[in-house]
Amino acid sequence: MRAAVITFPGSNREGDVARALKQAGATVAQAWHADTALPGGTDLVVLPGGFSYGDYLRTGAIAARAPIMDAVRSHSARGGLVLAICNGFQIACEAGLLPGVLVRNANLRFACKRQHLKVERCDTAFTRAYAPGQLIDVCIAHGEGNYICDAGTLAHLEDKGLVAFRYCDAEGQVTEAANPNGSLNGIAGIYSESLNVLGMMPHPENLIEHLTGGIDGKGLFDSLLGRSRAA
Amino acid sequence: MKARVTVTLKTGVLDPQGKAIEGALASLGVDGVSSVRQGKVFDIELSGNDQASAHAALTTACEKLLANTVIENYRIDLVA
Numbered sequence: 001m002r003a004a005v006i007t008f009p010g011s012n013r014e015g016d017v018a019r020a021l022k023q024a025g026a027t028v029a030q031a032w033h034a035d036t037a038l039p040g041g042t043d044l045v046v047l048p049g050g051f052s053y054g055d056y057l058r059t060g061a062i063a064a065r066a067p068i069m070d071a072v073r074s075h076s077a078r079g080g081l082v083l084a085i086c087n088g089f090q091i092a093c094e095a096g097l098l099p100g101v102l103v104r105n106a107n108l109r110f111a112c113k114r115q116h117l118k119v120e121r122c123d124t125a126f127t128r129a130y131a132p133g134q135l136i137d138v139c140i141a142h143g144e145g146n147y148i149c150d151a152g153t154l155a156h157l158e159d160k161g162l163v164a165f166r167y168c169d170a171e172g173q174v175t176e177a178a179n180p181n182g183s184l185n186g187i188a189g190i191y192s193e194s195l196n197v198l199g200m201m202p203h204p205e206n207l208i209e210h211l212t213g214g215i216d217g218k219g220l221f222d223s224l225l226g227r228s229r230a231a
Numbered sequence: 232m233k234a235r236v237t238v239t240l241k242t243g244v245l246d247p248q249g250k251a252i253e254g255a256l257a258s259l260g261v262d263g264v265s266s267v268r269q270g271k272v273f274d275i276e277l278s279g280n281d282q283a284s285a286h287a288a289l290t291t292a293c294e295k296l297l298a299n300t301v302i303e304n305y306r307i308d309l310v311a
Binding site: 057058061062065094099100101103104105106107108146148149150182 | 244245247248251295296297299301302
């Protein structure tokens with residue numbers, strides 16, 4: 001597994017996600033927003049968290065038009081894997097890799113806390129190391145994580161099983177109280193039509209060591225390295 | 232030539248910032264405000280003088296960058 005982590009001006013989680021990928025066994029290359037091609041042999045592109053371009057105009061809007069993004073779109077169109085976390089999710093939506101948009105949290109507060117998620121399906125390249133319906137305890141840190149889209153798109157996401165994760169409470173209940181930002185249907189992450197692009201607001205890369213709070217995020221990186229739950 | 236592009240949220244899109252401003256106006260004692268929606272204004276200077284090509288360039292600018300048409304509408308006003 002060769003991963004390319006793209007750094008935009010204002011990205012700040014590229015080192016953490018690279019570390020999580022290396023821990024899982026991936027070969028990680030760093031790519032720069034102004035590059036026009038991905039490193040040779042890239043299997044996985046990562047759009048990391050941060051505050052690209054200072055969130056100017058709209059979160060992710062300017063990064064989505066960076067030179068490297070044409071190569072990312074081609075990679076995705078070929079079926080290549082893309083993992084877009086937090087600001088990366090905002091960039092992926094703005095770039096048209098995923099439908100919908102992430103707007104200001106409904107309560108207007110920056111949410112920085114531990115958060116339970118429900119893993120909606122465990123048959124994708126990103127989640128096969130998790131158990132069906134598993135609850136995971138990860139971190140969120142965002143001011144614009146409120147996922148919205150039109151009614152037709154939402155129905156399509158639900159009908160096709162393209163919701164990857166939902167915010168829930170410690171019992172796994174998807175409730176309004178457990179929703180930290182007002183996202184439609186408690187959506188914390190979604191897949192593209194072909195399940196090769198995952199966008200998510202929470203930070204799995206924060207939860208890969210017992211020393212720093214738990215390992216519930218590790219399953220995502222293990223999944224990407226091809227390890228399934230049974231393996 | 233100068234132009235002003237106004238980007239506003241589509242009807243029905245929740246605007247928590249507008250709501251917060253609405254609340255702040257009420258707490259300041261500004262009466263009679265029933266709703267606030269926040270938007271963006273871009274004042275743009277163009278090098279040419281042809282209205283049609285200016286409009287076309289600004290439409291491209293709006294569609295490609297200035298507005299996210301999933302949630303926003305835009306309006307282009309050319310100011311001589």
